[in-house]
Amino acid sequence: GSRVLLATIEFTIExxxxxxxxxxxxxxxxxxxxxxxDAVTYIPRHYLPVxxxxxxxxxxxxxxxxxxxxxxxxxxxxxxxxxxTVMDDGGTIEAIWATFSGAGVENVTIILNAAVLQDHKSGxxxxxxxxxxxxxxxxxxxxxxxSGMIATDDFVVxxxxxxxxxxxxxxxxxxxxxxxxxxxxxxVDPDGDIMGDIELEAVWYQDDSLQxxxxxPS
Numbered sequence: 001g002s003r004v005l006l007a008t009i010e011f012t013i014e015x016x017x018x019x020x021x022x023x024x025x026x027x028x029x030x031x032x033x034x035x036x037x038d039a040v041t042y043i044p045r046h047y048l049p050v051x052x053x054x055x056x057x058x059x060x061x062x063x064x065x066x067x068x069x070x071x072x073x074x075x076x077x078x079x080x081x082x083x084x085t086v087m088d089d090g091g092t093i094e095a096i097w098a099t100f101s102g103a104g105v106e107n108v109t110i111i112l113n114a115a116v117l118q119d120h121k122s123g124x125x126x127x128x129x130x131x132x133x134x135x136x137x138x139x140x141x142x143x144x145x146x147s148g149m150i151a152t153d154d155f156v157v158x159x160x161x162x163x164x165x166x167x168x169x170x171x172x173x174x175x176x177x178x179x180x181x182x183x184x185x186x187x188v189d190p191d192g193d194i195m196g197d198i199e200l201e202a203v204w205y206q207d208d209s210l211q212x213x214x215x216x217p218s
Contacts, residue, residue, distance in 0.1 A: 073157065
């Protein structure tokens with residue numbers, strides 16, 4: 001694929017300095033790919049401007065002191081985690097956000113507590129479990145300070161042992177016109193969950209017909 005060099009910056013450090021990038025032409029993540037293990041992490045466009053400290057290397061570091069425990073859910077619903085805490089050893093925390101990688105979880109949101117100090121923030125994560133038949137995944141929390149440094153902490157959302165029900169019925173059956181047919185369908189859930197309704201969809205067709213079926217049975 002094509003490669004586009006966004007910018008090359010050369011400078012002489014004379015004092016503590018910060019440079020910022022803010023552009024409406026910043027590309028979305030879907031148009032970027034990295035082939036080097038040490039490539040700079042892409043910051044999503046809606047988190048611009050991105051500021052990077054370029055002065056002498058004394059700037060602060062951001063880090064998590066309390067993380068979120070792994071979560072286990074067996075039913076759909078809205079859930080909240082315990083609190084996390086992130087600190088900075090001299091700077092200020094400018095942004096905190098979260099992402100989810102996996103399936104069965106949506107609407108991952110950071111809820112911050114009222115901040116007392118700029119270098120100390122805490123909060124929790126809220127999310128919706130929408131499908132317990134999925135495998136779950138990992139929620140990653142990001143924190144960025146005013147020097148452009150980013151720290152991460154993650155926890156796993158597990159949706160275990162909830163297998164979908166299965167039905168026992170023939171793959172195909174034949175009936176003569178004008179006859180009444182009895183079809184027995186059995187549903188089993190391996191987890192012992194309460195079975196809901198069983199719906200059957202069927203259409204009539206003729207063996208020698210090349211046309212798609214258009215007359216569903218009454």
